[in-house]
Amino acid sequence: MLRFFLSIFLVILLPASLLAAPIQTDAKQAVIIDHDTGIVLFEKNARDPMPPASMTKIMTVQMVLEAIDAGDLSEDTLLTISEDAWRRGGAASGASTMFLAPRSEVSVIDLLRGLIIQSGNDAAITFAERLGGSEPAFADMMTQRARELGLDSATFRNATGWPNEEHRISALDLAKLTGIQIERFPDYYDIYAERSFSWNGISQDNRNPLLGNFTGADGVKTGSTSVAGFGLVASAERNGIRRTVVLNGLTSQSERRRVAMELMTAAFDQFSILQLYENGLSMGELPVYLGKSETVGLVIRDTVTVPAHRSERRLIKARIDYVTPTAPVDAGAKLAELIISKEGVELGRYPLYASESVDRIGFFGRVATSLAQKIRG
Structure with a gap:
């Protein structure tokens, strides 16, 4: 056998x-x-x-x-x-x-x-x-x-x-x-x-x-x-x-x-493999609600590659989909998704993670933030 x-x-x-x-x-x-x-x-x-x-x-x-x-x-x-x-x-x-x-x-x-x-x-x-x-x-x-x-x-x-x-x-x-x-x-x-x-x-x-x-x-x-x-x-x-x-x-x-x-x-x-993002790359920051820091960094853990015909490279788009996180935020927590598309058709989704922890502000800070939100409507 x-x-x-x-x-x-x-x-x-x-x-x-x-x-x-x-x-x-x-x-x-x-x-x-x-x-x-x-x-x-x-x-x-x-x-x-x-x-x-x-x-x-x-x-x-x-x-x-x-x-x-x-x-x-x-x-x-x-x-x-x-x-x-x-x-x-x-x-x-x-x-x-x-x-x-x-x-x-x-x-x-x-x-x-x-x-x-x-x-x-x-x-x-x-x-x-x-x-x-x-x-x-x-x-x-x-x-x-x-x-x-x-x-x-x-x-x-x-x-x-x-x-x-x-x-x-x-x-x-x-x-x-x-x-x-x-x-x-x-x-x-x-x-x-x-x-x-x-x-x-x-x-x-x-x-x-x-x-x-x-x-x-x-x-x-x-x-x-x-x-x-x-x-x-x-x-x-x-x-x-x-x-x-x-x-x-x-x-x-x-x-x-x-x-x-x-x-x-x-x-x-006529074809090439485009490397759009590499593992460990910083992907910007997100606002954090009730955090001691107003923002948290995002990092990707995948190497993102897509195929492209030479006439279609400009059609490839990327966007980040997220909901504003509320503190506390732990380092490594999934906070968002990177979405790659071409002509409106999704090619792939890739999770984005918090690059550091963000602690929650104290009680009085939370009250002040809540009041400020109400004033802003």
Whole structure:
């Protein structure tokens, strides 16, 4: 049995209406995520479960890497290629294959390269049989693990992405899964950037159209079936900033290449993460009723970041919502909320706290203050 671990990779979800513009795409489903913050920068039908084709294999890889991490497999472990894996995943199936020979023994690390670089269905089925006993049982394990990782849209019926009406995952969850894998297994993630791999005397190129064509691109996985269309999970890093793009539902390889370039270019050139406030920053003062001090300082305990398209930065607004506190006020007490919005739609609320204590004035001071209030009406 595999021993599983929780991931720390989080995705921050903002209202979809804020992320549908101002860029357009021909992809039926698309999403752009900033890796470090987990903020969704753009989405189009990204939360709807879709057929992922061979992009499924990112989850298959995740299961294998977790098995290695748990000690259930090693890179040198030899797996025997079954007749079924050879027949359904081989060249005769008409699908992507590593060209594994039946009854041969192949190391885990070679199978991983064949799975990632060559998109070998035979490699995927071989891993499924070893880790799950059968491909259907392994698919159930994939679904369970995906749900544990917070990928609630995921339902897997095989390890390869072969068309099945129930085999679904959203573009957003594929992006989240990619982020988890990059964080958990950076050394193995490097395999996604390898340009080609040879097995059984046959060399095959990595099908990711961004590798070598977009500076910083280093993964991840293509997919295509007659049901899903042409799709891609792509990730790239420039100047310490990583963005992940998922697209699907395109009509050809050439269209996938064009749209992938468009979206990844937009990911870096058109979007930025604005840090509006940082943890510990003073946020001004509030008046205090019946306090020995007339005001109390406010401090924020969050770092506030928001996504912004270059044409929309001026639309982001901030305001402080509060009720005048009555003394005594304890340091650290929540006194107000910072509200961030864009075009009237709330992006987030952040509590603001008293930076110091304020004692209450004495009896005669309270009487004088009350009289003064009545005089002022």
